Amino acid sequence: MSALPGSPEGTAITGLDSSPVDAAALAELPPLTEQTRVEAREIIGRYPVARSALLPMLHLVQSYQGFVTPEGVALCAEELGLTKAEVGAVATFYTMYKRRPTGRHLVSVCTNTLCAVLGGQRIMDALSADLGVHHDETTADGSITLEHAECLAACDYAPVVTVDYEFYDQQDVDSARELVAALRRGEKPTPTRGAPLTDFRGISRQLAGFSQHPDAAAAAAAVDAPGNYEPTLRGLRLAAERGESAPPMRGPEREPADAGEPRETVRPSGGTGESPGQEAADARVAAADTPAEKAGAAGSHPDAPEPAGRRLPDGRKGTDTPAGQEPGTSGQGPGGSARTIEGRGPKRRK
Amino acid sequence: MPLTPVLTTRWAADQSWRLSTYERLDGYAALRTALSMAPGELVTMVKDSGLRGRGGAGFPTGMKWSFIPQPKPGEEPTGPAAMPKYLVVNADEGEPGTCKDLPLMMADPHSLIEGVIISAYAIRSHLAVIYVRGEAVHAHRRLMNAVGEAYAAGYLGTDILGSGYDLELIVHAGAGAYICGEETALLDSLEGYRGQPRLKPPFPAVAGLYGAPTVINNVETLASVPFVVRGGAQWFKDFGPEKSPGPKIYSLSGRVVRPGQYEAPMGTTMRELLEMAGGVRPGHQLKFWTPGGSSTPYFTDEHLDVPLDFDSVAAAGSMLGTTALMVFDETDSIVEATLRFTEFYAHESCGKCTPCREGTYWLVQILERIAHGRGTAQDLDILVDTCDNILGRSFCALGDGATSCITSSLKYFKDDYVALLPPEEQSRLGRSLHIEPVGVAS
Numbered sequence: 001m002s003a004l005p006g007s008p009e010g011t012a013i014t015g016l017d018s019s020p021v022d023a024a025a026l027a028e029l030p031p032l033t034e035q036t037r038v039e040a041r042e043i044i045g046r047y048p049v050a051r052s053a054l055l056p057m058l059h060l061v062q063s064y065q066g067f068v069t070p071e072g073v074a075l076c077a078e079e080l081g082l083t084k085a086e087v088g089a090v091a092t093f094y095t096m097y098k099r100r101p102t103g104r105h106l107v108s109v110c111t112n113t114l115c116a117v118l119g120g121q122r123i124m125d126a127l128s129a130d131l132g133v134h135h136d137e138t139t140a141d142g143s144i145t146l147e148h149a150e151c152l153a154a155c156d157y158a159p160v161v162t163v164d165y166e167f168y169d170q171q172d173v174d175s176a177r178e179l180v181a182a183l184r185r186g187e188k189p190t191p192t193r194g195a196p197l198t199d200f201r202g203i204s205r206q207l208a209g210f211s212q213h214p215d216a217a218a219a220a221a222a223v224d225a226p227g228n229y230e231p232t233l234r235g236l237r238l239a240a241e242r243g244e245s246a247p248p249m250r251g252p253e254r255e256p257a258d259a260g261e262p263r264e265t266v267r268p269s270g271g272t273g274e275s276p277g278q279e280a281a282d283a284r285v286a287a288a289d290t291p292a293e294k295a296g297a298a299g300s301h302p303d304a305p306e307p308a309g310r311r312l313p314d315g316r317k318g319t320d321t322p323a324g325q326e327p328g329t330s331g332q333g334p335g336g337s338a339r340t341i342e343g344r345g346p347k348r349r350k
Numbered sequence: 351m352p353l354t355p356v357l358t359t360r361w362a363a364d365q366s367w368r369l370s371t372y373e374r375l376d377g378y379a380a381l382r383t384a385l386s387m388a389p390g391e392l393v394t395m396v397k398d399s400g401l402r403g404r405g406g407a408g409f410p411t412g413m414k415w416s417f418i419p420q421p422k423p424g425e426e427p428t429g430p431a432a433m434p435k436y437l438v439v440n441a442d443e444g445e446p447g448t449c450k451d452l453p454l455m456m457a458d459p460h461s462l463i464e465g466v467i468i469s470a471y472a473i474r475s476h477l478a479v480i481y482v483r484g485e486a487v488h489a490h491r492r493l494m495n496a497v498g499e500a501y502a503a504g505y506l507g508t509d510i511l512g513s514g515y516d517l518e519l520i521v522h523a524g525a526g527a528y529i530c531g532e533e534t535a536l537l538d539s540l541e542g543y544r545g546q547p548r549l550k551p552p553f554p555a556v557a558g559l560y561g562a563p564t565v566i567n568n569v570e571t572l573a574s575v576p577f578v579v580r581g582g583a584q585w586f587k588d589f590g591p592e593k594s595p596g597p598k599i600y601s602l603s604g605r606v607v608r609p610g611q612y613e614a615p616m617g618t619t620m621r622e623l624l625e626m627a628g629g630v631r632p633g634h635q636l637k638f639w640t641p642g643g644s645s646t647p648y649f650t651d652e653h654l655d656v657p658l659d660f661d662s663v664a665a666a667g668s669m670l671g672t673t674a675l676m677v678f679d680e681t682d683s684i685v686e687a688t689l690r691f692t693e694f695y696a697h698e699s700c701g702k703c704t705p706c707r708e709g710t711y712w713l714v715q716i717l718e719r720i721a722h723g724r725g726t727a728q729d730l731d732i733l734v735d736t737c738d739n740i741l742g743r744s745f746c747a748l749g750d751g752a753t754s755c756i757t758s759s760l761k762y763f764k765d766d767y768v769a770l771l772p773p774e775e776q777s778r779l780g781r782s783l784h785i786e787p788v789g790v791a792s
Contacts, residue, residue, distance in 0.1 A: 046520055047520070048477065048560065049541065049560055051541060051542035051543075052522075052540055052541055052542050053542065054542035055522070055523070055524065055525050055539065055542060056522070056523065058525065059484075059523065059525065080542075089544060090542065090543060090544055093527065093544040093545065093700075094484075094524075094525035094526050094527050094545075095525070095526030095527065096484045096485065096524075096525040096526035097525055097526075108485075111690075112446050112690060112691075112694055113446060113644070113676070113687045113690040113691055113694075114446065114447060114603055114604050114676050116690055117604070117678065117682050117686075117687065118604070149485075150444070150446070150528065150694050150697065150698065151444060151445070151446035151447070151448075151644075151694070152485060153443045153444060153448060153449045153451075153452050153483065153485075153486065154449055154452070155446075155447050155448075155449045155601065155603035155604070155609070155674070155676065156449055156601060156602065156603045156609040156610045156611065157449075157609075158603060158604070158609070162485070164487075165484075165485050165486075165487040165488075166487065166488065167488065193456070193488055194488055194491075195488065195491060203487050206487060206490065206491065206494075207484055207487065207490065207523040207525075208523075209494070209521070209523070219495075220495075222491060223367070223491055223492060223495045224365060224368075229361075229453075229456075229457070230610070231608075231609050231610035231611065232361065232453040232456070232457060232610065232611055233361055233362050233610070233611075234608055234609075234610030234611065234612065234627075235353055235355065235358060235599075235600075235610060235611050235612030235613050235614075235626065236353075236355050236358050236359070236361055236362050236611075236613070237362065238353060238612070238626055239352075239353035239354075239355050239613075242352070242353065244352035244353045244354070245352075245353075245354065245355065246354040246355060246356045246359070246589070246597060247354070247585065247588040247589070249580060249581035249582070249585050250581065250582055250584070250585050
């Protein structure tokens with residue numbers, strides 16, 4: 001991200017040999033080993049083009065050393081046949097790659113507009129005061145790195161704090177202070193949504209595409225951990241309360257899915273629809289899927305009539321659990337054959 | 351309009367993210383149907399359904415797919431048609447206010463995976479990648495698990511369900527960069543570079559990932575596809591207006607009683623959605639809101655009855671974006687809110703083009719001094735002028751989006767800015783206003 005002049009990020013900390021981390025701190029780090037290289041090569045094997053592995057590889061080296069060290073940069077460069085400058089240029093672009101040693105836990109407080117007005121800024125200020133550190137700084141005891149974060153895509157749970165990117169929802173100053181105090185005592189309060197808290201290095205390992213758990217059962221438990229998803233489910237529960245649902249699907253395959261042989265649904269009339277060529281693929285594709293766009297980019301060409309009825313009371317609710325029931329904790333996977341994140345990357349392209 | 355759970359319909363089921371649950375609730379039924387159809391038929395079906403991209407731009411999905419050059423029958427393919435095709439899923443949700451894709455991947459990851467398989471089959475791709483926002487470790491975890499389940503059950507890999515069709519699916523975590531939600535920046539990031547947008551043309555449909563034809567679709571878009579296949583194109587049009595039909599997940603947040611995800615037909619109004627969410631918190635009034643995230647111009651209480659679909663919102667002067675409805679009341683300072691958003695854009699500007707990189711930096715400086723009571727009478731004009739020099743002159747839509755909150759706040763709430771100016775500066779404008787300072791920290 002571009003750094004503002006005068007900001008800490010603006011001091012050209014490149015993660016290369018000019019890294020500002022002092023030599024003594026670097027000497028204390030666990031070295032990267034042959035195992036790291038084996039895993040790096042496994043990541044490379046997932047992609048048709050080796051360089052695509054760079055981002056996960058940076059997560060990987062960070063999982064061993066807590067930040068992207070000069071040694072980590074060098075390892076990525078060697079394995080991918082890049083220069084250290086090329087790797088450093090990438091590592092310094094992304095917020096999640098840390099350029100100085102991180103604490104055991106990374107505490108991120110959303111201070112983007114919506115969380116901020118609902119108390120996020122007060123939380124950030126309070127934690128900063130309690131810990132005696134500012135944005136992107138680590139406590140002297142090495143327990144916590146504090147940062148303010150941009151929107152974490154959890155606005156319906158605002159204000160949110162994450163620890164090692166696991167969510168603690170609907171926080172206030174008191175709850176956030178207690179959370180951080182518990183972390184400093186070595187406790188791991190349960191995140192609001194799921195998986196048990198591990199630590200910054202563990203989560204970096206997950207982001208590299210590896211399991212951070214000792215065995216498949218622990219990995220499955222993390223996937224299936226219960227959580228509080230009230231805001232996520234509000235619309236669904238309100239629909240159930242009101243007896244509102246989507247228009248019924250037409251077509252013969254309508255009800256139970258058990259007939260493993262669903263029929264074809266409405267076949268469109270008309271030709272293959274394959275069309276225009278590049279010239280059509282023009283200015284309007286440009287618009288697609290970007291953060292902010294001309295909304296009216298192009299009309300589709302609807303030639304079908306607009307049907308009537310949309311409200312219908314029901315039918316469909318049978319498959320849902322009753323409102324109020326939270327996801328269970330059983331952790332049993334499908335037929336015991338669950339392939340979890342454990343040790344599995346997508347197979348290499350042939 | 352009533353609530354119409356479609357994409358969200360499985361979300362409350364016990365262990366909704368598990369394959370066993372998904373299969374019990376009609377999951378992968380659409381895939382079987384799709385694999386019995388010709389790819390071109392699927393493209394036509396999605397075109398006919400009127401499905402438009404849910405990532406913000408609203409581009410017709412079937413049309414996007416049809417731009418992928420395909421070999422012609424009986425001819426030796428050349429150029430892009432002869433290259434591999436790729437499907438890339440934009441799961442880099444990060445636009446402030448937007449919070450629909452992560453819950454979807456948390457609660458029902460298989461619906462995305464099924465949509466990916468069908469869509470990849472339609473464009474004749476054998477490799478798909480889901481680019482998930484790095485911070486979204488919870489969704490990433492569920493997605494990795496679901497992909498593993500899908501491989502084990504034969505929904506991914508070689509000869510899917512005996513159809514002869516092969517597809518590999520990679521889940522790829524990003525590393526914290528909003529700009530990677532821009533499709534070409536996402537491609538650069540996925541190729542292992544800094545996430546900076548590419549010049550277009552060539553468009554990704556012709557030269558995308560690794561220079562090959564690529565479709566990039568949003569999570570909610572792809573998760574809609576199995577429903578189009580199962581319900582049919584005409585059924586999909588039962589929801590909302592003819593030109594932008596379909597069920598839509600509306601995300602309400604901020605000063606409402608019950609923030610959350612509400613799925614209703616396209617074209618539902620804010621008045622209806624607010625009522626569902628219990629209204630603005632008691633004792634307060636709506637002041638401003640965003641129809642689709644921070645990049646979409648603010649709306650006010652004048653806009654409560656605008657149908658929230660792509661065309662109606664555009665006609666009313668904003669953009670539907672991602673239907674991220676952030677609600678603010680009279681205790682929230684429009685200037686502070688705008689400053690925060692602008693700080694976000696300045697932080698997230700990738701630095702590639704000058705108008706955005708420099709412009710967002712200076713916009714922050716100006717807004718800061720206004721917010722802190724040190725603005726000048728000229729500053730309001732400088733804001734407008736700076737926005738004029740960013741909008742339409744930036745490399746990608748990030749720069750354009752950065753101006754939305756500023757120009758729209760000046761349009762509707764100019765007095766709020768003026769009131770923050772020192773009295774002598776106000777008098778230059780012939781004004782004398784005072785408002786109690788309200789800040790984000792209050």
